[in-house]
Amino acid sequence: MSSNALPGKQAARGRSREGAVYIRVKGLTYFYNRGGQSEQAALHGVDLDVYKGEFLALVGPNGSGKSTLARHFNALLTPFEGTVLVDGMDTRQGEYLWEIRQRVGMVFQNPDNQIVSSLVEEDVAFGAENLGLPPPEVRARVDEALVLTGLSEYRNHAPHLLSGGQKQRLAIAGVLAMRPDCLVLDEPSSMLDPSGRRELMDTLLRLNRSNGVTVVLVTHYMEEAAVADRVMVLCSGRSVLAGTPAEVFAEEQLLRNVGLELPVAAKIACRLRRRGFLVPDGILTIKDMVAYLCR
């Protein structure tokens, strides 16, 4: 985690476009069960750059290859064709494997199936312990990760007694204790209730904006994608659209064709426009909408 905090949202947005590339995906093609009877192409020649310090949302219908792509970012899967470079390191080269996994942390969908230990702080320590760090260093990182995720007061709790949102923050803390540059989250909020989702998004935005952690969020909630710096749309293993949320959500027809909807606020803005109201472009979140209506 870099200690130089990013000044704010605007700066982060400006930076993300020309900032340094952190993960470079070039012509990535991946098959499940290669050569087998049920060979299944999951990604076809996907190109993507993830910039250092940005918040990237990955959206797409079921089975479009989002999870497959996400698992390439920390070498849980490696490409059949094309390359994935993490800070210049090729994920196919075994000698970088553990360095890549330390730098790019991953949080999964089901909070219950990624908790290893029956005590919160010991679970947070798991990844840091695997790095072979000296015990006082592990302790310090665990404390730091618990503070960053707001779980300090639960350090001695049993994980199965936490709420869904807290469990996902625990999973994030476990990754943060490894001091990664980048967090990849695969539909982390799909098993959470609305308040758990809000908790999780607040934590992610805070980590991204004030701690400079690069975030890649796979989601099927368009409201979550709307607050990202950039959105990429996948469909049938191909990248069909990428850009700022404003650019992506302006393509209503294309999104509808691949089976996605606009964020609620954008949908309302769109309908108002159709009824002849002069609603400006770029209203994506409820906040934007309120700001416009109460101007």
Place this chain on the structure above:
Amino acid sequence: MINVTIGQFVPGNSLLHRLDPRTKVVCVIATAIAVFIIASWYEFALLTGFVFLSMILTGISAKIFFRGLLSIWLLLAVTFFLQALLTPGEVWFGLGFLKVTKEGLAGGGQIFLRLVLLILIAFLLTLTTSPVNLTAALESILAPLRRVGVPTHELAMMMTIALRFVPTLLNEADKIAKAQRSRGAGFGSGGAMDRVKGLLPLFVPLFAGALRSAEELAVAMEARCYRGGANRTRMHSLTLKPEDYMTLLITFAILAITVWLRYT
């Protein structure tokens, strides 16, 4: 729902919490041996005093210990009465064919006390030691076996994960049972064969779910750089402190006294 909190770690900062988990494991074994050796009521008094003192030192409410004992009251009661009724000797109290003998009463009382002491001793360990520390201690104590090919780290990791998933699986079983019941499945009725058959709709989804969980957990562990025991450190490094040596000394002194009293 089955209560799984019995005997589970209660965080704290007492002397017993601070002891090295290896010390506690060794002391628990030594004390348990002593419980089997003792025969006279003096020795029972000595050991009961030692266990009670340790319980007070944990700073954990006696209620928690007591609740654990309550959960096995049936076992305690049955062993006591069997012993009291079936031991031949001087009849102290008779009711038809049931005869309570003096020897039986004494024997039953001793067995009862022995069981209670054993359980309290086990609780002294599990209530003051987090599961991870407990498995770390076992891994460290068993470490010499590594040389003869016993996968000690893997065994310890399996135990950690098993302990972690017990509540999750019980929860899951409860959910599945409710879901199946709401579709008209009846558990726990009919003959033995029917009952076993009735459990199938519970176990099949439970096992399928557990396998899926195991697979996902393996990927999540790999993503967090897990690659076996080599090169791995622990947040709580195990170090023996002066109080550990003191505790070991006292415990072994007590074991020595009981051995001496018994065999001289």
